[in-house]
Amino acid sequence: MSHPAGETTAPRKYTKKDFESDQDVRWCPGCGDYAILSAAQKMMPDLGLPRENIVFISGIGCSSRFPYYMNTYGFHTIHGRAPAIATGLRLARPDLKVFVVTGDGDGLSIGGNHLLHVLRRNVNVTILLFNNRIYGLTKGQYSPTSELGKVTKSTPMGAADRPLNPCAFARGSGATFVARTVDRNVAHMEETLKRAAQHHGAAFVEILQNCNVYNDLAWNVLYDRESKSLHELRLEHGRPLLFGPVDDRRGLVLDGPTPRAVRAKDVAESTLWVHDETNAWKASVLTKLAPPDFPIPIGVIESIQEPVYEEILLEQEHKAIADRGPGDIGALLVSGDTWRIG
Amino acid sequence: MSDASAPASAVSKQRRQLDRAVVRFAGDSGDGMQVTGEQFATEAAWAGADLVTLPNFPAEIRAPAGTLFGVSSYQLQFGSRRVYTPGDRLDCLVAMNPAALKVHLGDLKEGGLLIVNTAAFEQKNLDRAGYRSNPLTDAALEDRYRLHKIDITRMTMEALEEVALGAREKERCKNFFSLGLVSWIYTRPIEPTLGWIGRRFAKHAAIAEANIRALKTGYHFGETAEIFTECYGIEPAAMPPGVYRSITGNRALAWGILAAAQRTRLTVVYGAYPITPASDILHELALHKRFGVRTFQAEDEIAAIGSIIGAAFGGAIGVCASSGPGIALKAEGMNLAVMAELPIVVFDIQRAGPSTGLPTKTEQADLLMVLHGRNSESPVVVLAPATPGDCFFIAYEAIRIAVKYMVPVVVLSDGYLASGAEPWLIPDPKTLRDIPVKFRTDAEGFFPYLRDEATLARPWVRPGTPGLEHRIGGLEKEHITGTVSYDAENHDLMVRLRAEKVRRVAQEIPPTTVNGPSAGDVLVVGWGSTYGTITAAVEELQQEGKAVASIQLRHLNPLPPDLGQILRQYDRILVPEVNSGQLVRILRAEYLVDAVGLNRVRGLPIPTQEVRETIEQLLRDKQ
Numbered sequence: 001m002s003h004p005a006g007e008t009t010a011p012r013k014y015t016k017k018d019f020e021s022d023q024d025v026r027w028c029p030g031c032g033d034y035a036i037l038s039a040a041q042k043m044m045p046d047l048g049l050p051r052e053n054i055v056f057i058s059g060i061g062c063s064s065r066f067p068y069y070m071n072t073y074g075f076h077t078i079h080g081r082a083p084a085i086a087t088g089l090r091l092a093r094p095d096l097k098v099f100v101v102t103g104d105g106d107g108l109s110i111g112g113n114h115l116l117h118v119l120r121r122n123v124n125v126t127i128l129l130f131n132n133r134i135y136g137l138t139k140g141q142y143s144p145t146s147e148l149g150k151v152t153k154s155t156p157m158g159a160a161d162r163p164l165n166p167c168a169f170a171r172g173s174g175a176t177f178v179a180r181t182v183d184r185n186v187a188h189m190e191e192t193l194k195r196a197a198q199h200h201g202a203a204f205v206e207i208l209q210n211c212n213v214y215n216d217l218a219w220n221v222l223y224d225r226e227s228k229s230l231h232e233l234r235l236e237h238g239r240p241l242l243f244g245p246v247d248d249r250r251g252l253v254l255d256g257p258t259p260r261a262v263r264a265k266d267v268a269e270s271t272l273w274v275h276d277e278t279n280a281w282k283a284s285v286l287t288k289l290a291p292p293d294f295p296i297p298i299g300v301i302e303s304i305q306e307p308v309y310e311e312i313l314l315e316q317e318h319k320a321i322a323d324r325g326p327g328d329i330g331a332l333l334v335s336g337d338t339w340r341i342g
Numbered sequence: 343m344s345d346a347s348a349p350a351s352a353v354s355k356q357r358r359q360l361d362r363a364v365v366r367f368a369g370d371s372g373d374g375m376q377v378t379g380e381q382f383a384t385e386a387a388w389a390g391a392d393l394v395t396l397p398n399f400p401a402e403i404r405a406p407a408g409t410l411f412g413v414s415s416y417q418l419q420f421g422s423r424r425v426y427t428p429g430d431r432l433d434c435l436v437a438m439n440p441a442a443l444k445v446h447l448g449d450l451k452e453g454g455l456l457i458v459n460t461a462a463f464e465q466k467n468l469d470r471a472g473y474r475s476n477p478l479t480d481a482a483l484e485d486r487y488r489l490h491k492i493d494i495t496r497m498t499m500e501a502l503e504e505v506a507l508g509a510r511e512k513e514r515c516k517n518f519f520s521l522g523l524v525s526w527i528y529t530r531p532i533e534p535t536l537g538w539i540g541r542r543f544a545k546h547a548a549i550a551e552a553n554i555r556a557l558k559t560g561y562h563f564g565e566t567a568e569i570f571t572e573c574y575g576i577e578p579a580a581m582p583p584g585v586y587r588s589i590t591g592n593r594a595l596a597w598g599i600l601a602a603a604q605r606t607r608l609t610v611v612y613g614a615y616p617i618t619p620a621s622d623i624l625h626e627l628a629l630h631k632r633f634g635v636r637t638f639q640a641e642d643e644i645a646a647i648g649s650i651i652g653a654a655f656g657g658a659i660g661v662c663a664s665s666g667p668g669i670a671l672k673a674e675g676m677n678l679a680v681m682a683e684l685p686i687v688v689f690d691i692q693r694a695g696p697s698t699g700l701p702t703k704t705e706q707a708d709l710l711m712v713l714h715g716r717n718s719e720s721p722v723v724v725l726a727p728a729t730p731g732d733c734f735f736i737a738y739e740a741i742r743i744a745v746k747y748m749v750p751v752v753v754l755s756d757g758y759l760a761s762g763a764e765p766w767l768i769p770d771p772k773t774l775r776d777i778p779v780k781f782r783t784d785a786e787g788f789f790p791y792l793r794d795e796a797t798l799a800r801p802w803v804r805p806g807t808p809g810l811e812h813r814i815g816g817l818e819k820e821h822i823t824g825t826v827s828y829d830a831e832n833h834d835l836m837v838r839l840r841a842e843k844v845r846r847v848a849q850e851i852p853p854t855t856v857n858g859p860s861a862g863d864v865l866v867v868g869w870g871s872t873y874g875t876i877t878a879a880v881e882e883l884q885q886e887g888k889a890v891a892s893i894q895l896r897h898l899n900p901l902p903p904d905l906g907q908i909l910r911q912y913d914r915i916l917v918p919e920v921n922s923g924q925l926v927r928i929l930r931a932e933y934l935v936d937a938v939g940l941n942r943v944r945g946l947p948i949p950t951q952e953v954r955e956t957i958e959q960l961l962r963d964k965q
């Protein structure tokens with residue numbers, strides 16, 4: 001029962017269509033979720049997994065409607081609890097490929113504790129966090145990623161609490177794979193989601209998503225053509241960190257632990273910071289980069305290998321059985337002190 | 343067995359036959375009173391007595407020495423007839439320090455045996471216990487009780503003179519001196535304790551040696567010291583023949599899960615967050631990975647139930663346990679299982695509350711919470727074990743019902759059952775009812791909410807089954823198809839279907855056992871751990887010719903189908919509960935009977951005497 005996903009049946013050839021369910025999609029017209037759904041459906045055939053071995057689990061919120069639209073197994077659960085439910089599913093069924101779909105409210109507010117622990121344990125699940133910096137389904141309250149001073153229905157004079165940085169949170173929780181992508185860049189999303197899905201262990205992807213109804217253009221810094229050319233930093237393993245317009249490339253260098261943005265032509269190429277997905281210290285700096293002083297990194301921030309929680313538990317189970325044989329309740333009942341009457 | 347172990351040199355001392363005795367060991371948390379009590383219970387059981395135990399310990403792990411709140415005790419009643427309760431009043435109290443004497447003396451019968459360790463009655467301990475003067479010098483104490491002032495500490499130290507241990511370690515053996523002494527007084531065999539010490543301290547020869555010496559010294563002291571003029575024999579009880587063991591409720595719950603795991607060959611995921619008094623179940627299950635039980639210590643109570651819902655969705659058996667505060671947090675999870683119609687089992691090891699309350703004390707006040715403490719109409723099956731041994735069968739039955747009906751099942755145990763032990767006739771696992779597990783694999787005509795006609799269960803599908811990919815969730819479902827539906831009539835129908843499915847579990851309930859005449863003056867109705875108290879009180883009155891009967895409900899939702907008929911056969915209905923009156927409300931509402939409650943919420947079982955007196959009052963009122 002514990003063979004890895006993909007080995008239960010001979011691989012079949014799927015297309016995007018095979019992953020589209022018969023449900024009418026109910027997000028607002030223009031919502032960024034459509035593009036994410038499409039990217040996920042397009043990416044799925046590349047995983048080479050039998051469709052029946054794939055499960056999408058979500059909490060509550062606009063993003064959490066996602067499983068209904070994927071023609072896989074799916075479970076739309078309780079606000080914030082999807083990581084816990086996914087953990088139990090992986091414990092019971094390590095042969096399944098499990099995705100968790102959540103949002104900034106679901107995953108970082110009500111479900112913050114569960115997200116922390118699923119990452120810390122390194123459960124083998126792929127977590128997609130749609131970050132639109134607002135509560136959409138409840139009609140527009142500020143969220144834990146909304147900026148300080150954000151005016152919403154619940155904060156008419158501006159939000160008084162500081163925003164959380166999802167990728168920094170994931171790293172701090174011990175995630176072994178952390179990435180960021182944007183809903184307006186389908187190709188990048190596809191590539192990033194695929195990398196995450198293929199990661200062995202807990203993979204976390206922050207997807208910058210537009211809620212055109214309650215928080216339109218929250219990520220305009222990466223939508224607006226000019227702004228994007230100035231602020232998007234594409235991460236590629238083994239390549240120097242370069243961004244900015246072609247005629248005026250900028251680069252990042254590290255001054256000890258401190259990052260600095262420089263004109264590429266002003267420095268020798270060998271002094272530029274080269275992206276290394278396996279370097280935890282640099283990944284930690286990357287998660288903190290943000291405008292106005294820095295660009296926004298897009299892509300895989302960190303990817304490392306660590307032991308996977310449910311695999312350790314299964315090894316223990318196999319060892320216990322190998323050492324002493326499978327359990328026998330009849331023998332257990334008469335073990336220890338017993339006495340006979342009559 | 344008891345004859346064989348009677349002290350050979352005790353001929354000059356009289357042996358009086360008793361048919362039962364209530365003994366309590368009390369001392370500081372660090373005095374080893376729980377081990378002493380457990381070992382005495384084992385000795386009593388070996389000698390063929392029936393018994394019931396009551397461990398009672400402070401919530402603090404290392405309560406300050408000598409204080410009143412740091413007192414730990416272990417009580418048991420053992421006898422040659424059926425024993426149903428740990429007993430109300432004590433025949434014998436062993437008090438290892440002044441605090442223990444102060445806390446427990448009030449429970450000792452007049453003329454009862456009182457054994458005190460004089461070494462502990464020094465000024466510091468007297469102060470901590472709030473004694474102005476040494477109570478042992480008070481002549482009244484000697485007048486009221488058979489007082490034995492023994493310097494247990496000194497005698498233990500002397501006996502261990504040649505053992506290569508430090509003074510502190512030697513001093514800690516004094517509980518075994520007390521155990522040896524009481525074993526002699528009640529002619530209990532010390533062999534099982536010798537065996538236990540050998541196993542427990544297999545790697546610490548000196549400690550094993552010291553404890554054995556202390557035990558034997560205490561035993562021989564009883565034999566030879568002139569102050570003890572008599573000892574007591576208790577004949578073996580007439581118990582059904584077979585092989586017995588001692589079992590606590592928590593261990594029995596864990597083993598019931600293992601039995602179901604083995605029978606169904608399904609993986610069990612047990613999700614838990616540490617909480618008193620439920621944690622022992624997690625510890626026990628974690629030892630038995632060989633049964634395919636995967637224990638998950640979750641980050642909180644909510645994740646614990648979430649994990650088992652995920653497991654059930656994956657086609658495994660999901661079980662979790664907690665106590666009241668944790669069950670409150672599990673409400674939303676239970677409701678998801680109600681809506682998604684997945685088989686999960688939740689054990690509530692009730693403790694005294696509200697809020698943190700008295701974590702180590704027992705109570706039965708979560709009944710209405712598990713029945714009604716969730717948003718909207720949220721029917722679940724509720725079962726309650728009557729004794730520690732019954733926990734085994736109830737856990738197994740809970741899983742059987744959950745799987746058969748695709749429904750959450752709650753089991754209401756409590757702190758008293760959890761840590762209380764009784765001699766248990768070991769069942770043959772082959773005699774347990776089968777748990778049929780059917781996973782849907784046929785894609786033809788599949789709908790996630792197409793129900794079985796007899797049980798109304800929806801199909802259970804393991805992800806990984808080709809062609810049955812489907813989505814479920816917490817949103818209301820359309821009847822049959824299971825797709826999201828906001829339709830008014832459909833919601834009304836689904837509310838009724840979920841309730842009807844739980845009602846149909848009544849098909850599983852065997853005819854109710856009435857203890858006593860099938861009609862009469864008073865029927866006592868109990869549930870859960872009050873079984874012993876109620877049965878003891880009712881049987882005493884029956885022997886006096888009173889038309890009194892009792893029933894103990896193991897199924898609280900749905901209630902047994904024959905219950906209404908039974909209630910109508912008696913003039914008065916009495917419902918003793920360790921809460922402010924919960925089942926009594928349900929009975930009054932469901933059956934329009936004039937049931938009255940007997941409610942004591944002290945964190946302890948209700949004394950048999952109080953049940954008895956209340957029945958007698960009802961009988962008098964009638965005349």
Ligand code: SF4
Pocket residue numbers: 026027028030031032033062132136137210211212213214
């Ligand atoms: S409220 Fe916002 S996030 Fe939700 S569906 Fe509409 S646009 Fe999308």
